[in-house]
Amino acid sequence: MRLKSKIYLYTSVLFAILLTAVCISVYMLFGRMAIGDETRRIEAEALLIADRVASSASEIAPDDLLRAYVPADGMLRVVRPDGTSLPAVTNGDGDPFITEAYEYREDLNNEHLSGGGHGYIRVSVPVIWSDGEVRSVQISRSIADTEGRLAVLRTVLALVALLAMVPAILASGVLANRIIRPISALTGTMSDIRQSGTFRQIETGQKPGDELAEMERTFNEMIALLETNFERQERFVSDASHELKTPLTIIESYANLLRRRGRERPEVFDEAVDAILSESVRMRELTERLLQSARRPEADTLQLTEADLAKCVRESASVISKAYGRKVEVESAEFVTVTTDEAKVRQLLFILLDNARKYSEEKIEVETLGGKGLPAVIRVKDRGVGIPEAELPKVFDRFYRVDSSRTRQTGGSGLGLSLAKDIADVLNIAIRIDSEVGRGTTVTLTFAPEGIPPRVSEKEAGRYGLLRRSARHDGRLEQRKEEEE
The missing domain is CATH 3.30.565.10 (Histidine kinase-like ATPase, C-terminal domain)
Structure with missing residues (x-):
């Protein structure tokens, strides 16, 4: 996979994961707050109803008493210590709660349960009944409205996440292109250098200070150094071939002269040896200075x-x-x-x-x-x-x-x-x-x-x-x- 595709894919996936995490966190936080507020409201209502039921139990028949205080969308039940209860009372909307299991609670308690396809809150409040027995008044109320609002929130968050992914994907493409542009320019320049044999520098327009601009500057410095060293090498080869040609020719000529006449004519021998020695010394000096001139600067x-x-x-x-x-x-x-x-x-x-x-x-x-x-x-x-x-x-x-x-x-x-x-x-x-x-x-x-x-x-x-x-x-x-x- 090409680097551009990797950047594009990784940034898109990362943004999708982050966006999903944010949406889930928002939903869970809002849901917890909404359920908590609903629970506290039902608990306050249950305390009030339990107090009134307990105070009127000796004057009003139990069925009438419970029917008088039953919530509009819930159920009211009085549970004895042995686990039995008086007949539960509802206003119609709470009928599904009647069949739900229940048990005696000795202390104030609230539970988030579900039944009939909806959630509900059940609050148990201990009260002293008219006969002196401690009974548990249990009030169950539906939270369908709250769950409906949470369902709407889920839908909204899902749509927002999907819509937000569109600019995120586009931004990932822009980011990938911006990162790849100097790298592509670098690759193209190196390819041109390899094909043409000439040195070129890159210009990506990056602002100084970031890593891409630093890469551009380092590459251009490297190209300048290579170009300088290449020129030095070419100049050394050119200078050496030009300057060493004459002394080598002289040495070769006098060597041939020695081979032909050196044994018979001492003056030719002396002249040839002196010339060869002189040109050899000059070649040594010339070679040394050529090497000095062509030496790499950093050395x-x-x-x-x-x-x-x-x-x-x-x-x-x-x-x-x-x-x-x-x-x-x-x-x-x-x-x-x-x-x-x-x-x-x-x-x-x-x-x-x-x-x-x-x-x-x-x-x-x-x-x-x-x-x-x-x-x-x-x-x-x-x-x-x-x-x-x-x-x-x-x-x-x-x-x-x-x-x-x-x-x-x-x-x-x-x-x-x-x-x-x-x-x-x-x-x-x-x-x-x-x-x-x-x-x-x-x-x-x-x-x-x-x-x-x-x-x-x-x-x-x-x-x-x-x-x-x-x-x-x-x-x-x-x-x-x-x-x-």
Whole structure:
């Protein structure tokens, strides 16, 4: 059975059960109240009649006495202690009560009985008869009128229940449709996604705050995440196939050259080995950065601490200097502290220092300013070839290279500055590049005075898929130094 049919059936049955229970409760309560009122009225009348009968028993013949006080729609009987009675007296309507069984009652008593197809109330009142004997005066009265009103009430309640079921069934259908609508939209959207291969979100028009709106929001977030991950996967495949094609071709060409001429010509051997080693190192760096770029956002978080930028700069510069034998001058105050993720700051510095090393032969200068209430600033300067002014807005694009031939020689992949921009955005750092062709490039990092804003959650901070790799990068640089030596 479909969910819509289940909701429709269950709500209709539940409403029918509740309505029936209410009608039965109303009928029973009203019936009990009506019978109770009738019993009290007959009991009061019986007390009055019994008192008058007992007081007149010595003056009037029993038959005449009872006939004088018999109710219009009932019966009057006097029962002796031995269980016998004087002849019962009725006015015609009470004739069916004469044949009913009776017994002597020593105390005031009332009973709800039935006879002749109708109910009646019998009240027994003990009295002292004229001869001193305690007898029971029993008065029986019909409650047909009350039962008739209860029958009318039963009919009315039954009709009301049947009429009320019509809007209840319609309301169940409306409720089922309202509940099923977002689920149907969800199912339809998933079916469309499966058939078309494209990602879509659902819009059911639910008001925020209920579970259906929460389901819609959760599904749309899941679709957005899947779409982002799918795009990252496609981009990774595209980037990898595009960027790895050239170094693989170079490695294959030099391997063939080695196979043909490597044994006879030592200079060809040396050239081929150097080229293969260089392209292998570049492929490793490129693969690592591709994986960083394609990494799932939720896998990364921020670890905010009070970091000393001056110390970070000095240690990062020392690693680059020792690994590549390059002179890196550091000018900094003794302490420049900010609240940030120190590991990511180191990663950002390694990218900028590595770029400065690749595109300049002279010394690299790093300057650290700020602190004591002023924004912290880090500047990385090189005296390399520089970047044309027209190219500066594009340098943060993925795989963008100012000069493809030059970047092939230096090992550039076009991913470094793109990752640097991603890291800077996560850490709330403003990054600016100033460059002049032939004179060098300066990259300026300006830290926000308040650090990373509270609105950047861990999930948002990880949306660029950045790896925490500072220690691993240090080890890679030391390994490369050993290989080059």
